[in-house]
Amino acid sequence: MSVDSDRLTVAFLGPLGTYTHQAAYSKFGSTVQYHECATINDVFDAVSTGVVHAGVVPQENSIFGPVVETYDALRQPNVGFVRAEIVLEVQHCLLVPSGSKREDVRFIKSHEQALGQCRGFLEQNFPSATLEKCTSTAAAAQAVLRTPNSAAICSKICATVFEGLEVLFEGIQDRSANCTRFYVLSTTQDGVLWAEPTPTRCLVRLSGRPISDMLAALALPVSRLDRRPQLGSEVVFLDVYFAEVETGDLCTIEQALQRIEASGAKGQLTGLW
Numbered sequence: 602m603s604v605d606s607d608r609l610t611v612a613f614l615g616p617l618g619t620y621t622h623q624a625a626y627s628k629f630g631s632t633v634q635y636h637e638c639a640t641i642n643d644v645f646d647a648v649s650t651g652v653v654h655a656g657v658v659p660q661e662n663s664i665f666g667p668v669v670e671t672y673d674a675l676r677q678p679n680v681g682f683v684r685a686e687i688v689l690e691v692q693h694c695l696l697v698p699s700g701s702k703r704e705d706v707r708f709i710k711s712h713e714q715a716l717g718q719c720r721g722f723l724e725q726n727f728p729s730a731t732l733e734k735c736t737s738t739a740a741a742a743q744a745v746l747r748t749p750n751s752a753a754i755c756s757k758i759c760a761t762v763f764e765g766l767e768v769l770f771e772g773i774q775d776r777s778a779n780c781t782r783f784y785v786l787s788t789t790q791d792g793v794l795w796a797e798p799t800p801t802r803c804l805v806r807l808s809g810r811p812i813s814d815m816l817a818a819l820a821l822p823v824s825r826l827d828r829r830p831q832l833g834s835e836v837v838f839l840d841v842y843f844a845e846v847e848t849g850d851l852c853t854i855e856q857a858l859q860r861i862e863a864s865g866a867k868g869q870l871t872g873l874w
Contacts, residue, residue: 609633609794612647612656614640618739618759624689624783625657626758629795641670648681648786654794656681656786662691663780671784672829675806675871676841681786683804683872684793691779693719695770696742696760697752703769708733710741711754719754722773742766790873797874800849804872805858808841810865815842818864819857822847849873 611629614621615637625635638644641658648656659668674680693715697706709716709723710733716723723730730752735741738755742763745753752769753759760766787793802824807815808831816823825845832841848854854870861868 609655610636610653612636612638612644612653614638614644614658616737616739618742618756618762619737620689620691620756620781621657621659621783622739622762623756623758624659624687624781626761627689628657628685628687628785629655641668642674645674645677645680645786648788649679651788654787654792655684657687657783658786659781660686660784661782663778664776667827669829672827672843675843676829676832678869681788682790682792683784683874684787684790685785685797685874687783687785689781689783690777691774691781692757692772693738693754693774694757694760694768695752695773696745696755696766697769698745699765699767701752701767701769705750706730706752706769708748708751709754710735710744710748710751712736712738712741715741715754718774718776718779721775722770726770784872785874790870800873801847802849802872802874803846803854803870805844805846805854806841806869806871807844807861807866808839809867812840812842814864815861815866815868816844818860818866819844819846819868820860821853821857843871845872 611633613625636653644656644658647653658671661667709730713734715738741753742755742759745751823844824847827843828840831839858868
């Protein structure tokens, strides 16, 4: 492994100040080294090649649904092993340069989705402010440092990452029920260098047979099922499935995988947490 074994290194979907960064920070804190990646695939690559000890990627948003790029990466062999999950409530904050007051704000910057998700708050509290779109919430936070009389809608962690910013308002989104779930990846099933509770759930990748046959062979309680097209298949509309199973007992899981193989399908354990 090419990372410093004395200090845990964690990759995340960047840039600095994103909600994935905040999710990683909420789990690992300030004592680890963070490695920002441009894409979800880059996070998986960093984990699988040993550039980092762990990786954090978004798995699903409660409003927008599953993150396709994450499941597409999980179709590949040996790209990483899911060892934990993080559920983060998306809390939009209004950040301003340190010392600024509400009446100083004339321009409000953010990604267009964040601007839309906070429209009610903005109309009530800043009806005369000019709204400006940015490529990301983190980019908006950086832009505020260069623009007088401006504020950014972004994650709270931006106040920690970008020196010179402070939170003026917190929780300004119009809808409170907005959560994102993240997977925490390690290189292998046994490659965890941080403490985790006893596993109660696993992720199994299934392919090669109709899903009804594979679930019958699995014969375990499935709490979630996702599918993506199978890679490298000459058969059209042949899918690979990802089943989250409510058991963390390895013996039970291994017996289920044996039943799947005996049915003519393929099953692989890709997560345990």
